[in-house]
Amino acid sequence: MSIDLQQDYFALFGLPRRFDIDEGALEAAFHALQGEVHPDRHAHLPDADRRRAMQWATRVNEAFRTLRKPLARALYLLEVRGVDSGLETNTAMSAAFLMEQMEWREAVEEARAGGEVGELEHLHQRLRQHGRSVLAELQAQFAADDLQAAADTARRMMFIEKLQNDIDEALEALES
């Protein structure tokens, strides 16, 4: 009778299970749910209620975090649709993609070694733009329900995200 903590994240927020998401609706549903389950709403109640509130709020936060970012949402959607995105097993990427990645990495490494903050910020912007075009591909693939192609694109996005983190870390290291 009690609510199923394993309920899928889309259902939890009352959203249709698809990649294209109404971000405003997601945020409003997130706020409405936290308004009910957050530990602050139950702080004056006995331990058992507070523990349950914490579990719930944890679950709602995790769900929001997963659906808010496109990559996490794509991987999650693939998982609930039963498609193995092959993050660990399938490391075969196209030669062209790998070559492109190598070039990016070299550029970041060079800028980092030379302490060029401006260049790093420029790379950060360029990569963001590139990420947007890959995201458009991903959207089209999900819209066409081509899940295998979407899984490939999601893997490429993982590389891009990792690279973006490396740039951020390089910037932080130079700033401190």
Add this chain to the structure above:
Amino acid sequence: MALLQIAEPGMSAEPHKHRLAAGIDLGTTNSLVATVRNGIAVCLADEEGRTMLPSVVRYHADGRIECGCAAMQAQARDPKNTIVSVKRFMGRGLKDVAHVESSPYDFIDAPGMVRLRTVQGVKSPVEVSAEILRALRRRAEASLGGELTGVVITVPAYFDDAQRQATKDAATLAGLNVLRLLNEPTAAAVAYGLDNASEGVYAVYDLGGGTFDLSILKLSRGIFEVLATNGDAALGGDDFDHRLFCWILDQACIEPPSSEDARLLQMKARETKELLTSCAEAPIHVRLGSGEEISLSISREQFEDITAHLVRKTLAPMRKALRDAGLDAEAVKGVVMVGGATRMPQIQRSVAEFFGQEPLTNLDPDKVVALGAAIQANVLAGNRKDEDDWLLLDVIPLSLGLETMGGLTEKLVPRNSTLPIARAQEFTTFKDGQTAMAFHVVQGERELVSDCRSLARFELRGIPPMVAGAARIRVTFQVDADGLLSVSAREMSSGVEASVLVKPSYGLTDDEIAGMLRAGVDHANDDMRARALREQQVEGQRLIEATEHALGEDGDLLDGEERAAIAAAINELRAACGASDHHRIRRLIDELARATADFAARRMDRSVRAALAGHKVDEIPL
């Protein structure tokens, strides 16, 4: 005319009675206590009308303990036994403490947290902080005319787990029920945001006596959502004083000063800094213990020169927080200034330059944190009213992880995750037949474990022997709404379960805390058993109220048999609350909680559904 009702002495309040709650700003330099009175948050004053309590504790040889102004006046006379800025030592080892060489204390390097040798014996920073909290508690209870139900204590957003735990332990020692540890910039945002009905993205720049925080918050329709926080837990107004202190030593060619002279000059440095906020030039006249007189003068420009690097140190956290929030400085609608140190003109200038706008200074930077804490304490204690329909969503400031092979950190919980959060990861064995595994929990952003803060070590034993790589050990990190971590580990593959819970350790064991508590209680000639009984009675009464309220609202979720079982449990508990066996009350509280567990789950289910029903996808305002 209706007669006024008065409850039986010692018995708890009616359901909707106002519960006494307070917000406490436990600061490096000054501390405050505030409460909500007639719907308005106010700071509480002492008999002399002062709201700020200097965070100074003096231990006398005759066993007396002094706190506040009286203690502060003695600091140059009795520096070893007069502890100032103790917040800098909370959850910190000796190697982490800045300016040890010019501090007058007898430090003792204990594992996890430094201790101080005083005329009343060795004191932990937790005990010293508890004295400050006790003074504030006395002030609040005298002013409100009753025992506090609970308090919200603020901590710097950039405090790590060890510092948070130390703060919570200090509250326990002071006999306070902590409803929540609240991040200082978030508290300020609540006080400011509710006061001004603000919407949009705000930055809070909080430079206190010893800590610096920068938080980016999004305020929308009653939700205060922290997007990112950054800072420096060892940077504050004290460092500006210290810089000036060094400058004076240098200018006056003073050899390493005596403890007394050092304190005198530090106090003079602070005075001078404050003077330079309004004056372009400040004289420095001091008579040292030797009789030697120092006569100097410093201009504001000189002061800004010698402290420019400190101002610059606040810039990197601002950039990092914005980057983590995914925002540019232009996206920030307003910058709220918090902490006495933000009065310095060079700070105001540098913030204005960074954000391209004048910071907001229309509230008292010393009081705003305590006021925000009081507002939240009032709501958490159960005094929520319809207009209090707001909610805080805060984040964890520093990533949490585990040590893996080669001394590297594997991050499980990334910084700036919204709280509460849980993360699990599976690990496996390295050798055939391995039956135990050691875990090392760390906090920080660096790759190497040695560069992060060590929070706890624990072992999982009893893993069934298997070939290397076959065991599946699932480690779960749970961070609660206070930002405090608990860790559990469990062997999954064989069906044999072993799990261990860890409270991050920073040098004080539970036994030590219990010992200090007993000592504190003896000291105050309190009757521990009476207190335990009273606590259980209140807790029992609170549970009965909550359950009856729930039955009134959602009783239809139960069948007759379930209802009867809960009613019986309530009756037994109510009877026990009227007697004096606190063990029996505790047992019956647990029983009633068990009897209502399923009911509570159904209620949560219903309220969640109601929340969603109120926000059908196509109806949600964009």
